[in-house]
Amino acid sequence: MAQSLMRKIAMSNMFVVVGLTRRTSSRSLATGKNLASKKIRNELPPEGEVTKSVFMSQSTDINTNLALEDWMYRNMDFSNHHVMMVWRNEPCVVIGRHQNPWLEANVPFLAEKEITLARRNSGGGTVYHDRGNLNITFFTPRERYDRKYNLELVKRALYRGFGIKSVINDRHDIIVQDKYKISGTAAKLGRLTGYHHCTLLVNANKADLTKALAKREHGIQTTATASTPSPVVNLADMDNKVTVEALQTAIGYEYLRTPALRLDDGGERQILKQRGFQFVNPTEDWFPGLSELKSELESWDWAFGRTPEFTVSRSFPVPAELLAPSKVYSATQELVISMTVEKGLIDDVTLNIPPGLVESGFHGEASVITHLKGKRFTSEALSALEDAMLTRHGDVKKLDDKEQFVAKCFDQVVNTI
Numbered sequence: 001m002a003q004s005l006m007r008k009i010a011m012s013n014m015f016v017v018v019g020l021t022r023r024t025s026s027r028s029l030a031t032g033k034n035l036a037s038k039k040i041r042n043e044l045p046p047e048g049e050v051t052k053s054v055f056m057s058q059s060t061d062i063n064t065n066l067a068l069e070d071w072m073y074r075n076m077d078f079s080n081h082h083v084m085m086v087w088r089n090e091p092c093v094v095i096g097r098h099q100n101p102w103l104e105a106n107v108p109f110l111a112e113k114e115i116t117l118a119r120r121n122s123g124g125g126t127v128y129h130d131r132g133n134l135n136i137t138f139f140t141p142r143e144r145y146d147r148k149y150n151l152e153l154v155k156r157a158l159y160r161g162f163g164i165k166s167v168i169n170d171r172h173d174i175i176v177q178d179k180y181k182i183s184g185t186a187a188k189l190g191r192l193t194g195y196h197h198c199t200l201l202v203n204a205n206k207a208d209l210t211k212a213l214a215k216r217e218h219g220i221q222t223t224a225t226a227s228t229p230s231p232v233v234n235l236a237d238m239d240n241k242v243t244v245e246a247l248q249t250a251i252g253y254e255y256l257r258t259p260a261l262r263l264d265d266g267g268e269r270q271i272l273k274q275r276g277f278q279f280v281n282p283t284e285d286w287f288p289g290l291s292e293l294k295s296e297l298e299s300w301d302w303a304f305g306r307t308p309e310f311t312v313s314r315s316f317p318v319p320a321e322l323l324a325p326s327k328v329y330s331a332t333q334e335l336v337i338s339m340t341v342e343k344g345l346i347d348d349v350t351l352n353i354p355p356g357l358v359e360s361g362f363h364g365e366a367s368v369i370t371h372l373k374g375k376r377f378t379s380e381a382l383s384a385l386e387d388a389m390l391t392r393h394g395d396v397k398k399l400d401d402k403e404q405f406v407a408k409c410f411d412q413v414v415n416t417i
């Protein structure tokens with residue numbers, strides 16, 4: 001009953017977006033883009049009027065939607081036009097701006113299942129999306145940026161629309177039944193504008209979510225941001241009346257009915273003029289410069305090449321009989337092979353050789369000149385390292401020659417790349 005009323009209100013306000021409020025600050029000039037598209041009419045609200053809109057992206061392509069968010073962030077002025085965008089995607093994994101995809105996602109699984117890996121502009125951790133996951137973006141001027149305020153709105157919509165009780169924790173996750181995460185948050189805050197976006201798990205494929213984010217111990221040393229895994233639940237598993245459509249209507253309605261704070265009203269809340277729900281078609285025609293933003297997001301240089309520098313290492317215990325017999329070594333000797341990856345490309349490969357292993361007597365770290373320098377660090381590189389880790393003592397015992405041992409270990413790491 002409450003839902004059908006909401007739907008009626010939402011539907012009556014629904015129309016195709018015909019104009020967007022353009023940012024007139026120096027920032028839009030700085031982008032150098034021609035924003036004077038005939039199709040995007042400069043519909044600034046009349047003096048003193050503030051409008052509110054719920055944009056519904058018509059794309060389900062992650063990089064198109066991330067490009068649309070970025071376009072709006074760069075080009076629009078949200079001082080008098082409050083905008084919340086709802087959107088969803090075909091299966092994809094979205095990593096934070098400063099993350100390492102090799103640490104956060106099961107990249108071979110993504111390739112096998114044709115799940116896109118995307119890097120977003122906001123910070124934070126890695127999440128899985130599919131059509132059963134709703135994304136919401138709240139755009140605001142910097143001074144009105146307030147994650148808690150937005151999440152409280154989502155929380156109210158969950159309760160009012162479906163009777164679902166939830167809690168917002170101090171990481172700004174939304175939690176139900178004391179421990180299950182249904183929403184993760186991230187944000188981008190610029191000089192003039194900010195956006196806060198969050199996910200909502202409605203009926204996503206949980207098995208794929210788990211497999212796509214499955215982590216293995218890779219022995220990677222890095223300063224990249226690490227995600228915070230949590231147990232998750234789909235809202236539809238709590239109440240089968242929750243669908244993505246019903247939820248987006250409930251949240252959209254809650255957004256439109258919530259009086260927002262004007263910047264110049266000394267804190268007095270005002271009822272704003274509602275523009276209602278608006279379909280947004282993210283194409284170059286409507287958003288000049290969008291295709292370029294999208295191509296950048298889709299590129300290998302962005303998704304993989306922006307990975308903060310990291311080093312992958314593997315250790316091989318050296319069988320005692322391969323070490324010089326006359327010497328007594330205090331601890332187990334290990335041969336360590338390390339690979340440094342910079343901007344997604346293999347930079348340096350080093351061998352750390354324990355004393356007594358090579359005939360010349362050399363020990364310590366040696367940089368190895370290989371055909372690998374400058375090559376992309378790939379799934380194959382990672383598998384090679386993983387296979388190498390499986391090398392057991394027994395496998396190398398058969399080798400009677402020390403140099404062969406080094407060669408074999410080295411081969412396992414690099415020759416399949």
Ligand SMILES: Nc1ncnc2c1ncn2[C@@H]1O[C@H](COP(=O)(O)OC(=O)CCCC[C@@H]2CCSS2)[C@@H](O)[C@H]1O
Nearest residue numbers: 125126127128183184185186197198199227228229230
């Ligand atoms: N879709 C989705 N929603 C909620 N929680 C998820 C989801 N997918 C995975 N997870 C769980 O969250 C952790 C990561 O939590 P962590 O807190 O590290 O990261 C986040 O929450 C980031 C949220 C980004 C939101 C953006 C909004 C639009 S584009 S993406 C992961 O290991 C899983 O346990």
